[in-house]
Amino acid sequence: MQMTLRWFGSKYDTVTLKQIRQVPGVTGVISTLYGTTPGEAWEMEDILALKKEIEDAGLELAGIESVNIHDSIKVGTPDRDKYIDNYITTLERLGRAGIHMVCYNFMPVFDWTRTELARVRPDGSTVLAYTQEAVDALKPEDMFASISGDSNGAILPGWEPERMAHIKELFEMYKDVDDEKLFANLKYFLERIMPVCDKYDINMAIHPDDPAWSVFGLPRIIINKANILRMMKMVDNPHNGVTFCSGSYGTNLENDLPDMIRSLKGRIHFAHVRNLKFNSPTDFEESAHLSSDGTFDMYEIMLALYDIGFDGPIRPDHGRMIWDEVAMPGYGLYDRALGATYLNGLWEAICKSHK
Numbered sequence: 001m002q003m004t005l006r007w008f009g010s011k012y013d014t015v016t017l018k019q020i021r022q023v024p025g026v027t028g029v030i031s032t033l034y035g036t037t038p039g040e041a042w043e044m045e046d047i048l049a050l051k052k053e054i055e056d057a058g059l060e061l062a063g064i065e066s067v068n069i070h071d072s073i074k075v076g077t078p079d080r081d082k083y084i085d086n087y088i089t090t091l092e093r094l095g096r097a098g099i100h101m102v103c104y105n106f107m108p109v110f111d112w113t114r115t116e117l118a119r120v121r122p123d124g125s126t127v128l129a130y131t132q133e134a135v136d137a138l139k140p141e142d143m144f145a146s147i148s149g150d151s152n153g154a155i156l157p158g159w160e161p162e163r164m165a166h167i168k169e170l171f172e173m174y175k176d177v178d179d180e181k182l183f184a185n186l187k188y189f190l191e192r193i194m195p196v197c198d199k200y201d202i203n204m205a206i207h208p209d210d211p212a213w214s215v216f217g218l219p220r221i222i223i224n225k226a227n228i229l230r231m232m233k234m235v236d237n238p239h240n241g242v243t244f245c246s247g248s249y250g251t252n253l254e255n256d257l258p259d260m261i262r263s264l265k266g267r268i269h270f271a272h273v274r275n276l277k278f279n280s281p282t283d284f285e286e287s288a289h290l291s292s293d294g295t296f297d298m299y300e301i302m303l304a305l306y307d308i309g310f311d312g313p314i315r316p317d318h319g320r321m322i323w324d325e326v327a328m329p330g331y332g333l334y335d336r337a338l339g340a341t342y343l344n345g346l347w348e349a350i351c352k353s354h355k
């Protein structure tokens, strides 16, 4: 596996490539072209400039998170082919630039959803948190405003204000889309992009829905073992793969994370590894990465990845805000660096004990 951190680009991130380079064991970053909107074809020169900037800092661009999918593709409207053509052009250019892993999601309207961006924990750190009760009390169009005050001025991935301004129209677009329709639209999209993925050896890695259940009555399908295996079978090509995100699948306590990992052998192309602490099955907060601070057995998760021969990029995921850092919630430097170091420690111990 290759340890990486997500990086939001020099224009948007408070964390620098130089700082990332100094986190022991981190050799790459995961990034994207910020400033592009879903549906457009990326320019080759922009891709190459991003890659060069990262390489000049002594790191590798280990993959893209995300090339986002236009809502017309998810909804399956008649103009979807135009947007799929643009997606294919982007993949072609990424392939030609030597980039072989692309993370994306198929969540309607909202990307990941949290109800608090700065819940204070007993140690004074602040974390992202979610309660179903808070969501149930809100109208979707008020969701963005209810959390944006705590974002430290950052634009959260998936919560771009331009999209949120059209939230009512977005809900309208999805009104006839149920789980089956979403599966069918995902299949259509994957079948169209697989030839270019085969040609350039691009591993597509779908990110799970977070939380792993329906919010605001919207359909959500990438939520559990049965559904993800259905998706793998539906387009049975190794380039149709998964971002295994422990914190997203883990929101549903019925998901057995190590078992899911083992069932996805050969199809996990990217891993997000983090821990959650549950106060009730529908009230959770993002703890430190250590097993002892949360609910998941992080050793078992890393062991399962080791057992299936996982060799893609991995990253610690959202961290706590600690040591007075001011950064995008979940994406400060300090706690993610601690997370990377901890995961590297687990991995070293697993490798040595298997010699």
Ligand code: DNO
Residues within 6 Å of the ligand: 065, 066, 103, 104, 105, 111, 112, 157, 158, 207, 272, 318, 330
């Ligand atoms: C949240 C992230 C998600 C993820 C997308 C993938 O921090 O894990 O926003 O990047 O869902 O497309």
